[in-house]
Amino acid sequence: MTDGVPERMATLLHVVDYSGSDPQTARLVEEVLARLPVDEFAVGIVSSGAELERARALAGRLARPVEVIDVPALVHRFAVALGEDAQFAGSPTHEVLADTFIDPGVVWFPQLQFHLPAHRGLAKIVAGIPDVSLIEMAEFLAEKGDAVESAAATGLAAMADMALRRVAASPARLVAPSGRVADHLAKTYGCSPAQVILPTPSLLDLPAEPVPGLPPHYIIYAGGIGPLGNHESLLMAQARLKGEGKPFPLVLAGEGTSRIAGGTGHRGAYLKGLIDHLGLVLGTDVHILDDVTPGALKTAFSQSSGVILPALAEDAALLAAGQAAELGVPLAASDMAGPRDYFSRRGIAPLWFRPGAADEIAAVLGALRAASPKPPARLPDPGWDEVAQSYLTLFREQAILAASQSGVQ
Amino acid sequence: MKLGVVDYQFARGGAERFLLGVFDNLPPDVEVTLFSSGQALAGYHELASQSRHDIALVDQPLLMHQSAAVAGDEAALSGPQIYDVPAEIWNGQDLVWFPWVNRHLIPRQCFPRTVATIHDLIVVELGEFMAGKREAVGRVGHFFSMAMEDMLARRLMGSLAKVIVDAERTRDHLAKTYGPLSRLPDVVPLSTEHMREIQPAPIDDLGLPERFVLYPANYSSHKNHESLFVALAKVKESRPDAYMPLVLTGGSTGNIASGVDYRGGYLKALLGHLKLEIGRDVIILGVLDDGRFRSVLSRAAGLVFPTLLEGFGFPPLEAGLLGIPVACSDIEVLRESLERHNVPTLWFQPGVPDEIAAALVRLGTEGESLRAAAAQAAAAFRDLSWAEVSAQYLQAFRDQIMMASMYDGRGA
Numbered sequence: 001m002t003d004g005v006p007e008r009m010a011t012l013l014h015v016v017d018y019s020g021s022d023p024q025t026a027r028l029v030e031e032v033l034a035r036l037p038v039d040e041f042a043v044g045i046v047s048s049g050a051e052l053e054r055a056r057a058l059a060g061r062l063a064r065p066v067e068v069i070d071v072p073a074l075v076h077r078f079a080v081a082l083g084e085d086a087q088f089a090g091s092p093t094h095e096v097l098a099d100t101f102i103d104p105g106v107v108w109f110p111q112l113q114f115h116l117p118a119h120r121g122l123a124k125i126v127a128g129i130p131d132v133s134l135i136e137m138a139e140f141l142a143e144k145g146d147a148v149e150s151a152a153a154t155g156l157a158a159m160a161d162m163a164l165r166r167v168a169a170s171p172a173r174l175v176a177p178s179g180r181v182a183d184h185l186a187k188t189y190g191c192s193p194a195q196v197i198l199p200t201p202s203l204l205d206l207p208a209e210p211v212p213g214l215p216p217h218y219i220i221y222a223g224g225i226g227p228l229g230n231h232e233s234l235l236m237a238q239a240r241l242k243g244e245g246k247p248f249p250l251v252l253a254g255e256g257t258s259r260i261a262g263g264t265g266h267r268g269a270y271l272k273g274l275i276d277h278l279g280l281v282l283g284t285d286v287h288i289l290d291d292v293t294p295g296a297l298k299t300a301f302s303q304s305s306g307v308i309l310p311a312l313a314e315d316a317a318l319l320a321a322g323q324a325a326e327l328g329v330p331l332a333a334s335d336m337a338g339p340r341d342y343f344s345r346r347g348i349a350p351l352w353f354r355p356g357a358a359d360e361i362a363a364v365l366g367a368l369r370a371a372s373p374k375p376p377a378r379l380p381d382p383g384w385d386e387v388a389q390s391y392l393t394l395f396r397e398q399a400i401l402a403a404s405q406s407g408v409q
Numbered sequence: 410m411k412l413g414v415v416d417y418q419f420a421r422g423g424a425e426r427f428l429l430g431v432f433d434n435l436p437p438d439v440e441v442t443l444f445s446s447g448q449a450l451a452g453y454h455e456l457a458s459q460s461r462h463d464i465a466l467v468d469q470p471l472l473m474h475q476s477a478a479v480a481g482d483e484a485a486l487s488g489p490q491i492y493d494v495p496a497e498i499w500n501g502q503d504l505v506w507f508p509w510v511n512r513h514l515i516p517r518q519c520f521p522r523t524v525a526t527i528h529d530l531i532v533v534e535l536g537e538f539m540a541g542k543r544e545a546v547g548r549v550g551h552f553f554s555m556a557m558e559d560m561l562a563r564r565l566m567g568s569l570a571k572v573i574v575d576a577e578r579t580r581d582h583l584a585k586t587y588g589p590l591s592r593l594p595d596v597v598p599l600s601t602e603h604m605r606e607i608q609p610a611p612i613d614d615l616g617l618p619e620r621f622v623l624y625p626a627n628y629s630s631h632k633n634h635e636s637l638f639v640a641l642a643k644v645k646e647s648r649p650d651a652y653m654p655l656v657l658t659g660g661s662t663g664n665i666a667s668g669v670d671y672r673g674g675y676l677k678a679l680l681g682h683l684k685l686e687i688g689r690d691v692i693i694l695g696v697l698d699d700g701r702f703r704s705v706l707s708r709a710a711g712l713v714f715p716t717l718l719e720g721f722g723f724p725p726l727e728a729g730l731l732g733i734p735v736a737c738s739d740i741e742v743l744r745e746s747l748e749r750h751n752v753p754t755l756w757f758q759p760g761v762p763d764e765i766a767a768a769l770v771r772l773g774t775e776g777e778s779l780r781a782a783a784a785q786a787a788a789a790f791r792d793l794s795w796a797e798v799s800a801q802y803l804q805a806f807r808d809q810i811m812m813a814s815m816y817d818g819r820g821a
Binding site for chain 2: 072074075076077078079080081082083086088089092095116119138139147150151154155157158159161162
């Protein structure tokens with residue numbers, strides 16, 4: 001009591017993350033927690049195993065008290081069996097047990113995927129759905145993988161779909177990072193997610209780092225080599241131009257691209273085989289940068305003739321393309337709802353092509369190389385203050401809802 | 410017609426009767442090749458030896474998807490398997506039939522030349538409930554099964570495959586859950602005709618009491634033994650004059666007596682808590698052959714069936730056919746089948762033990778009149794024959810071959 005006025009108890013917010021979020025989501029957690037009013041929210045991070053270290057590091061960086069709570073989850077794995085042999089496949093799904101939801105007033109899953117929350121806690125949940133491509137593209141992903149990857153893609157899609165159905169049909173609040181994902185959730189799961197757009201980390205203010213060995217007049221694609229990266233269509237377009245006597249160097253950056261050079265793993269070997277089959281030459285036509293630092297990526301973008309984004313999903317490659325656009329580099333992108341949504345919001349007008357049409361990509365590549373760069377400029381984007389304010393509102397609303405549902409308000 | 414049949418599960422009981430009923434009545438020009446592996450294939454060797462139709466068996470091992478529960482460094486594979494069916498099975502077949510399609514992952518390009526029977530989707534419909542009744546490893550497996558079967562059903566219902574179900578209720582559920590559908594599933598009810606042909610076998614050695622009620626069902630949680638046990642205890646305590654012991658038959662019911670696994674242990678403990686004695690109040694017979702089951706059913710004062718959900722529900726119909734009084738769950742699918750045959754039924758809400766207890770009391774006190782009504786209804790009981798069921802399947806196969814040939818652009 002203070003001067004006869006009862007002190008308000010801080011709402012206990014638990015952040016649940018057993019799987020380790022992507023860099024953008026990890027940044028979201030840090031930026032939001034840093035801005036939550038200390039007197040209004042007490043914060044804990046619930047995790048276990050290897051992810052605990054990451055949680056402790058985050059807690060150490062924040063200038064507010066954050067409790068790191070080790071609560072083991074029941075881990076579901078997929079396995080592939082042929083006869084007596086069985087092998088794990090894909091990422092685990094963490095069943096978050098009912099006890100986890102007893103103490104906190106609000107439970108935030110920054111990334112719901114790979115988590116299966118207990119029914120008991122649904123009313124307390126604010127759940128981020130960064131993307132739904134694993135579910136939407138499950139059959140495509142299964143067909144593009146080897147036997148183990150195929151089983152993983154199928155199992156992950158089924159579990160993620162079930163978790164989404166469970167949460168979407170509950171009082172939990174879903175949060176989508178784009179209109180495209182929000183529309184998909186509404187159409188497929190019949191829910192009304194909040195839409196909180198996250199800022200793209202800008203490369204403008206970073207010092208450029210040297211990148212040796214870049215060829216002259218190249219086009220660059222910065223995206224992971226997963227099947228949704230759609231490198232095959234791009235390579236086919238490149239080969240077509242080479243066959244027409246218009247060769248150009250293509251630089252590939254992004255997660256896993258070194259596996260193309262080594263021909264390692266199912267996907268790496270497939271893409272390397274495709275490059276050979278198409279008559280392209282690694283080191284001459286196709287240059288591999290691998291997953292480079294932001295400063296190196298800035299250099300690679302800035303020195304390129306253009307950036308191309310043939311991806312089939314809005315993932316990290318889309319953000320990279322947005323970073324390149326701020327540097328003034330000409331851009332061509334898949335004509336899909338996700339990129340349309342993202343680029344129009346940021347005032348970017350790329351050259352569009354259908355990602356499955358190598359002819360269109362080839363035509364666009366020609367136009368891209370002829371396009372003139374623009375001066376670097378900051379493009380419209382929300383700030384972290386705005387994002388944190390949106391989450392603050394969501395947490396407050398959900399705390400009230402959860403309290404009313406439990407009859408303890 | 411070259412008919413490929415694919416099943417890697419081989420469920421015992423009703424499924425065997427269904428398969429024999431369909432196979433035995435197919436015309437000789439239907440060449441049946443059955444693809445399976447492992448224990449399921451062993452079951453099919455047995456079934457093929459009983460069938461009047463020639464069945465070629467092919468051992469086709471395949472990739473199986475499973476789940477595992479992991480805690481720390483320990484991992485345990487959980488039961489349910491998803492069968493990744495290779496497309497090469499369709500080579501050389503006019504059509505492939507999945508008589509129990511659940512848990513089979515069908516290649517997308519093969520859907521047009523596929524007929525799939527969905528007997529039920531209980532694992533999905535009651536998934537949360539059933540998972541909650543399992544221990545950790547079982548729950549992991551159950552959630553996996555629930556998620557996968559849901560996804561497989563979603564793909565199947567959105568495909569060009571023909572889907573056949575046993576009951577209108579299942580058809581309506583699929584349409585509501587996975588629709589709108591361009592083609593509704595065909596409804597081909599199963600036959601109970603076989604029950605007339607089964608010769609009763611001696612059961613003196615079973616030591617059955619003079620009067621008893623029978624619940625033939627495995628011990629899966631959707632069978633709802635717990636409500637029945639609570640009801641039985643209530644009757645024993647409050648209406649000893651109406652009380653009759655309960656006889657359980659069916660796969661895995663032996664685990665209730667031994668308490669060897671989680672579910673068995675739970676139900677055994679529940680019986681102890683309710684002061685019901687195994688062997689006296691609850692007599693557990695396990696799996697019986699057809700002849701002995703018919704004899705037990707014929708001697709029962711009534712069949713009680715407190716299930717939460719079924720795809721078809723053979724036992725109440727079989728009891729109705731034999732003129733045995735029936736008390737059963739008031740659920741859509743049982744209403745559909747029992748009312749179609751005018752089987753007099755004592756209905757109860759399966760989640761309300763008081764209602765089950767009231768039905769047990771009536772079976773115990775109104776036995777004579779209930780048996781007379783049941784006998785009268787049995788005399789008028791006319792069901793589809795297995796030949797008619799098989800003919801409907803044959804027509805569905807032909808229709809689908811026609812559809813597939815149009816789809817392939819090769820003409821009929």
